[in-house]
Amino acid sequence: MEKFDVIIAGAGLAGLAAAYTLAGNGLEVLVLERGDYPGAKNVTGGRLYVNPIRDLFQDLWDEAPLERFIVREGAVLMARNHSVSIGYAGNELRAEPHQSYSILRAKFDRWLAEQAEAKGAMLLTKVRVDEVIKEDEKIVGVLAGGDELRADVVIACDGVLSLVSEKAGLRTPGSPHDYAVGLKEVIALDPAVINDRFHLEGNEGAALLFIGEATRGLFGGGFLYTNKESISLGVVIGVQSLLEAGSAPDAPAMLDAFKQRPEIAPLIRGGTTLEYAAHVIPEGGYKALGPLYGNGMLVAGDAAGLALNIGFTVRGMEYALASGYYAAQAVLRASAARNFNSETLAIYKQFLEESFVLKDFKNFQETPAVLGNPRFINHYPELVGDLMGQIYRVPPGPKDRLYPTMRKVFTLTEMWSQLKDLRDVSKI
Amino acid sequence: MSDSTALKAKLGLDIFKPGGEPHIKIKPGMEKDPRLQQAINICPAGLYSTADKGGVVLNIDGCLECGTCRIACGTDVLEWSYPEGGTGVQFRFG
Ligand SMILES: Cc1cc2nc3c(=O)[nH]c(=O)nc-3n(C[C@H](O)[C@H](O)[C@H](O)COP(=O)(O)OP(=O)(O)OC[C@H]3O[C@@H](n4cnc5c(N)ncnc54)[C@H](O)[C@@H]3O)c2cc1C
Ligand code: SF4
Numbered sequence: 001m002e003k004f005d006v007i008i009a010g011a012g013l014a015g016l017a018a019a020y021t022l023a024g025n026g027l028e029v030l031v032l033e034r035g036d037y038p039g040a041k042n043v044t045g046g047r048l049y050v051n052p053i054r055d056l057f058q059d060l061w062d063e064a065p066l067e068r069f070i071v072r073e074g075a076v077l078m079a080r081n082h083s084v085s086i087g088y089a090g091n092e093l094r095a096e097p098h099q100s101y102s103i104l105r106a107k108f109d110r111w112l113a114e115q116a117e118a119k120g121a122m123l124l125t126k127v128r129v130d131e132v133i134k135e136d137e138k139i140v141g142v143l144a145g146g147d148e149l150r151a152d153v154v155i156a157c158d159g160v161l162s163l164v165s166e167k168a169g170l171r172t173p174g175s176p177h178d179y180a181v182g183l184k185e186v187i188a189l190d191p192a193v194i195n196d197r198f199h200l201e202g203n204e205g206a207a208l209l210f211i212g213e214a215t216r217g218l219f220g221g222g223f224l225y226t227n228k229e230s231i232s233l234g235v236v237i238g239v240q241s242l243l244e245a246g247s248a249p250d251a252p253a254m255l256d257a258f259k260q261r262p263e264i265a266p267l268i269r270g271g272t273t274l275e276y277a278a279h280v281i282p283e284g285g286y287k288a289l290g291p292l293y294g295n296g297m298l299v300a301g302d303a304a305g306l307a308l309n310i311g312f313t314v315r316g317m318e319y320a321l322a323s324g325y326y327a328a329q330a331v332l333r334a335s336a337a338r339n340f341n342s343e344t345l346a347i348y349k350q351f352l353e354e355s356f357v358l359k360d361f362k363n364f365q366e367t368p369a370v371l372g373n374p375r376f377i378n379h380y381p382e383l384v385g386d387l388m389g390q391i392y393r394v395p396p397g398p399k400d401r402l403y404p405t406m407r408k409v410f411t412l413t414e415m416w417s418q419l420k421d422l423r424d425v426s427k428i
Numbered sequence: 429m430s431d432s433t434a435l436k437a438k439l440g441l442d443i444f445k446p447g448g449e450p451h452i453k454i455k456p457g458m459e460k461d462p463r464l465q466q467a468i469n470i471c472p473a474g475l476y477s478t479a480d481k482g483g484v485v486l487n488i489d490g491c492l493e494c495g496t497c498r499i500a501c502g503t504d505v506l507e508w509s510y511p512e513g514g515t516g517v518q519f520r521f522g
Binding site: 035145179239253 | 431434441445466471472473474492493496498502503509510511512522
């Protein structure tokens with residue numbers, strides 16, 4: 001039977017960040033990953049914001065396989081028969097260090113694993129953690145691929161369902177209210193065509209987000225990120241919202257319909273789909289966070305529910321990387337004290353509270369409830385689209401004055417409802 | 429409904445490595461549970477369908493291991509685990 005200082009279940013961002021940090025501090029770390037290689041099972045939309053985590057991994061960014069740095073932002077209110085787009089470009093987005101990048105996980109995770117291995121971490125792929133070993137109410141190791149592997153502490157970085165922390169008795173299966181499902185295609189396109197279509201130069205990138213008809217009015221949205229030689233295109237839909245929608249349309253049909261929208265089709269024309277992926281995302285926010293630690297165990301990344309829906313975007317990657325880092329810091333403390341019980345490991349929560357991670361989660365804790373208001377997805381895009389349609393319309397004969405046109409759309413009842421919505425939004 | 433031939437073609441772009449036992453199973457006797465009915469529309473790979481004799485069947489080939497059915501239908505009706513290490517979908521881009 002083998003004994004390690006730390007066993008990490010899952011070579012995603014959280015697990016690899018923990019492994020990199022721990023191995024860098026001289027601990028004996030074993031990372032177990034069920035995929036053929038790190039990233040083989042992992043899906044993201046594709047945008048990593050580097051600023052909050054830059055200093056945690058100082059040596060990584062120069063060489064990291066990042067796709068494009070984002071210099072163009074777009075938000076599209078997609079109504080049934082109209083759409084209204086807002087674009088943003090700023091010189092600060094072009095200046096180094098760049099704030100955010102599109103990434104592809106199969107590339108990125110594999111590279112990050114190499115960096116962790118270079119620091120001395122041991123990585124075993126094609127190995128699934130099947131069970132946790134508990135002795136005297138303390139987790140002392142795992143069963144994986146028929147082997148019993150022991151460690152002072154196990155870090156569950158096994159992603160959104162975290163069957164590992166469930167088996168350890170730390171959490172129970174999640175409820176549809178707290179999760180969304182993302183469906184995504186990676187579509188190959190010539191880099192020159194990408195640059196022309198999205199008004200980019202060299203390695204600049206664009207990020208577009210869509211709400212409304214992208215998800216047929218269901219809670220969620222659509223996204224498009226440019227990679228070096230491809231486009232990541234997809235939709236994210238609240239699971240509860242999908243359940244309530246009943247039969248039609250089904251989830252795969254929603255992505256197909258999104259691709260055929262006139263706002264999307266010309267952007268991907270001539271492209272070849274390379275891959276189709278889907279993955280659940282935790283997005284219940286602060287109130288839905290799972291347990292972060294137990295006797296002999298820490299939980300990081302999606303496994304702990306550390307992804308945040310802040311309206312147009314889902315962010316989980318920075319939280320995964322940062323929580324992996326802070327889990328490692330907690331283990332370093334525990335190992336100095338030679339005590340791995342939950343009282344000692346509780347410092348992990350304190351580290352997260354002092355960092356941007358739980359500060360963000362607290363600041364945005366009302367977001368899931370506020371955004372749950374269906375008017376944001378199925379009413380406002382229609383309303384704004386309708387207004388713009390009327391403003392741009394030149395009919396045969398005289399055109400109405402603008403103010404009465406606006407008043408037709410913004411009735412008193414409408415404005416009253418908007419005030420109420422605004423009051424909710426003020427909580428975000 | 430999505431076009432099932434087109435969906436199959438799309439799944440055909442992905443790399444799947446064969447494994448042993450199906451990693452997700454409908455619990456015996458639960459085939460007609462209404463919670464399972466919901467999986468038909470929700471599964472991104474369209475793997476759940478209605479059987480001729482009523483009830484829901486699952487064909488695990490093409491499973492993206494996304495977890496949606498576990499969250500949506502629950503573990504009362506599904507026996508759910510990830511496939512064995514080194515089998516199942518292997519994303520090249522993610
Ligand atoms: C469609 C979509 C769009 C998204 N868009 C964005 C975005 O633009 N920006 C952003 O920041 N976030 C985004 N997210 C969220 C982000 O991708 C996740 O929060 C992030 O991937 C979480 O990383 P992780 O390391 O915690 O988990 P994962 O990346 O899921 O890694 C978990 C790892 O554990 C392994 N594993 C699981 N169980 C076992 C086991 N029993 N034994 C061994 N190994 C196991 C898995 O194979 C995997 O490698 C998006 C998510 C999706 C699905
Ligand atoms: S895990 Fe996802 S792809 Fe697999 S059967 Fe369940 S819903 Fe379908």
